[in-house]
Amino acid sequence: MGWCSGLTEKGRSASVYIGTCLTKGWMVVLAGFLLVVLLTTSWSNEYIQSFLTDGFDGGNLVKWHNRHGSEAQGTPITLSCPTTTAQPATCSSQNSMAPSPSPSSIDAKRKFSSVPTPSCPDFFRYIHEDLKPWITTGITKEMVESARQHANVNFRLAIIGGRVYLEQYSRAFQTRDVFTIWGILQLVNRYPGRVPDLEIMFNCDDPPAIKADVFRTTPPPPLFRYCKDGTTLDIVFPDWSFWGWPEVNLKPWEQFLEEIGNESRKLKWKNREPYAYWKGNAGVAWTRGDLLRCNVSNGEEWNARLFSQNWEAEQQNGFRSSNMAKQCTYRYKIYIEGRSWSVSEKYILACNSPMLLVTTPFIDFFTRGLVPGRHYWPIRPDKKCKSIKYAVNWGNRHQREAQKMGRAGSLFTQEELSMENVYDYMLHLLTEYAKLLRYKPTVPEKATEICMESMACSETGLVKDFLLDSMVESTYDFEPCLMPYPFTTEELDAIARKKDKYLREVAVREDGLIP
Numbered sequence: 058m059g060w061c062s063g064l065t066e067k068g069r070s071a072s073v074y075i076g077t078c079l080t081k082g083w084m085v086v087l088a089g090f091l092l093v094v095l096l097t098t099s100w101s102n103e104y105i106q107s108f109l110t111d112g113f114d115g116g117n118l119v120k121w122h123n124r125h126g127s128e129a130q131g132t133p134i135t136l137s138c139p140t141t142t143a144q145p146a147t148c149s150s151q152n153s154m155a156p157s158p159s160p161s162s163i164d165a166k167r168k169f170s171s172v173p174t175p176s177c178p179d180f181f182r183y184i185h186e187d188l189k190p191w192i193t194t195g196i197t198k199e200m201v202e203s204a205r206q207h208a209n210v211n212f213r214l215a216i217i218g219g220r221v222y223l224e225q226y227s228r229a230f231q232t233r234d235v236f237t238i239w240g241i242l243q244l245v246n247r248y249p250g251r252v253p254d255l256e257i258m259f260n261c262d263d264p265p266a267i268k269a270d271v272f273r274t275t276p277p278p279p280l281f282r283y284c285k286d287g288t289t290l291d292i293v294f295p296d297w298s299f300w301g302w303p304e305v306n307l308k309p310w311e312q313f314l315e316e317i318g319n320e321s322r323k324l325k326w327k328n329r330e331p332y333a334y335w336k337g338n339a340g341v342a343w344t345r346g347d348l349l350r351c352n353v354s355n356g357e358e359w360n361a362r363l364f365s366q367n368w369e370a371e372q373q374n375g376f377r378s379s380n381m382a383k384q385c386t387y388r389y390k391i392y393i394e395g396r397s398w399s400v401s402e403k404y405i406l407a408c409n410s411p412m413l414l415v416t417t418p419f420i421d422f423f424t425r426g427l428v429p430g431r432h433y434w435p436i437r438p439d440k441k442c443k444s445i446k447y448a449v450n451w452g453n454r455h456q457r458e459a460q461k462m463g464r465a466g467s468l469f470t471q472e473e474l475s476m477e478n479v480y481d482y483m484l485h486l487l488t489e490y491a492k493l494l495r496y497k498p499t500v501p502e503k504a505t506e507i508c509m510e511s512m513a514c515s516e517t518g519l520v521k522d523f524l525l526d527s528m529v530e531s532t533y534d535f536e537p538c539l540m541p542y543p544f545t546t547e548e549l550d551a552i553a554r555k556k557d558k559y560l561r562e563v564a565v566r567e568d569g570l571i572p
C-alpha cells in the first residue's frame with residue numbers, strides 16, 4: 058500500500074485512471090502507455106481531466122482529529138462562578154486556574170501513547186516564514202511596544218508563569234477580542250505549563266497593517282492578527298470564530314463540524330442543485346458586488362445562484378435562516394474575499410461540495426495548506442462569471458472528480474483543521490515566537506489578570522453559551538503534533554510555480570484556447 062499511495066502523491070496524472078492499486082509491473086506498463094498518450098496528444102481529454110483534479114484520493118492518512126479517543130481526557134477543568142452576582146468573579150479566588158506546574162513535572166507525567174505523534178499539517182511550516190523578519194534580530198521590548206505607532210492595537214496580552222494578563226487598548230468589532238482572548242485561555246488550560254512566558258500585541262481588524270515596504274532596513278513590530286497578504290508582515294493567528302461568533306449565531310468550530318457532518322450527509326452531492334452558490338454581505342467589498350453580476354436574475358445563465366444577506370432581517374430572527382451548516386444544498390460553493398480575508402472560507406470548504414475560490418492575495422493561518430485542483434477550484438477575479446460557468450460545467454461533466462474535490466476540502470476541515478490542530482498551531486506559533494524574545498517578559502504595568510471566571514461568569518445569552526460550549530474540558534496530556542521543518546527557498550518557489558502554472562492553465566482552458 059505504501060508504494061501505491063506514494064504513486065498517488067508523485068504520479069498524479071496517472072493515478073486518476075488507475076483508481077485501485079495494481080501490481081508494480083502493470084503500473085510501469087500503464088505509466089509507459091500514458092506517457093505515450095501524453096506525448097502524442099498532450100491535451101487529450103483524459104489528461105485534462107486528471108490535470109484538473111490533481112489525482113487526489115482522499116488525502117494522506119494522518120488522523121489528527123480525536124487521535125487518542127477518550128484517552129485524551131486528562132485532568133478535568135471546571136468553571137465555577139460565584140453563586141451570587143454580588144460577588145464579582147476574580148482570578149485570585151481558588152476557582153481560578155491552578156498555578157502552572159513546572160514544565161518538567163508535566164513532561165514526566167505525559168502519557169505514553171500507542172498512537173505515534175504525527176507530524177503537524179504542512180501549513181504549520183509557514184510559522185517559520187511568518188517569524189522570519191526577526192530571525193536574526195530577535196524581538197525586543199521596543200519592537201513589541203512600537204506596534205501601536207504603526208497600527209491599531211486592540212490588546213496586549215502576556216502569559217507569565219502560566220497566568221494570563223491583559224491590557225486592553227480598545228474594544229474590537231463585536232466580540233472578536235473576547236473570543237480570541239478566550240481561545241488563548243483555553244490553550245493555556247489545554248497545555249498547562251507548556252505555553253512559555255511571552256507578550257503579544259493583537260489587532261482584531263480585517264486588513265493587515267504592517268507594510269513590508271516600510272521595514273526594509275529595520276525589523277517590523279510583531280503584530281498578531283487574523284490575516285495578511287504578500288505585502289505585509291503581520292503574524293497570522295486563528296480567528297475568533299473557532300470559539301464562536303454569537304452576533305451571527307455561528308457556533309464554535311468543533312460543534313459546527315459535527316453539525317455540518319450530519320447536514321452534508323443528508324443530501325447526496327448528486328442530488329444537490331447543479332449550480333454554484335454564494336450568500337453573504339455584498340456591501341463590504343467591490344469585488345463582491347461585482348460577483349452579483351453573475352446571478353441568473355441578470356438574464357444570463359452563468360451557473361451561479363447568488364444571494365445577498367439581509368443583515369437587519371437576519372439579525373432580527375437570530376440568523377436562523379443563514380445557518381452555514383444548512384447551506385450544503387448546492388453542488389458548488391463560491392468563496393470570495395471580504396474587506397480582506399473572510400472567516401466564511403472554512404464553513405464553505407466543509408460542505409462536501411467543491412469550493413470555487415475567487416483568487417485572492419489574502420491568506421490566513423490555514424489557507425496556505427490548500428492546493429488548487431485538489432481542495433478547490435480557482436476562479437479569476439477579473440472574469441468571475443465566465444470562470445464560474447466553466448467550473449460548474451466541468452464539474453457536472455466530471456462528477457467523480459468534482460466529488461473528490463468536494464471531499465478533499467471537507468476532509469481538510471475535519472482533520473487538518475480540527476480543533477486539536479488549531480490549538481497545536483497556536484502552541485507552536487507562540488513557542489517559536491517566545492524563543493525570539495530578547496528580554497524576559499514581565500506583567501505589563503497596566504495589565505490585569507484574566508481567567509475563565511473573570512471572562513465568562515458575568516456574560517449572558519449566546520455569548521455565554523458559546524464561551525461555555527468552546528471551553529476546553531480537560532488538560533491534554535499527550536504531545537502536540539511535531540513541528541515540521543521550515544521550507545527551503547526552493548520548496549517555496551516550487552509551490553508558487555506549481556500554483557501559478559495551474560491557474561494559468563485553467564485560464565487558458567476557460568478562454569477556449571484549448572478545446
Ligand SMILES: *[C@@H]1O[C@H](CO)[C@@H](O)[C@H](O)[C@H]1NC(C)=O
Pocket residue numbers: 312315316319
Ligand atoms: C449528529 O449525528 C449524530 C449521530 O446521528 C448525533 O448523535 C448527533 O447529536 C448529531 N449532532 C448534531 C450537532 O446534529
Ligand SMILES: *[C@@H]1O[C@H](CO)[C@@H](O)[C@H](O)[C@H]1NC(C)=O
Pocket residue numbers: 349352353354362363364365
Ligand atoms: C439571484 O437570482 C435569484 C433567482 O432569480 C434571486 O432569487 C436572488 O434574489 C438574486 N440575487 C440577488 C443578489 O439579486
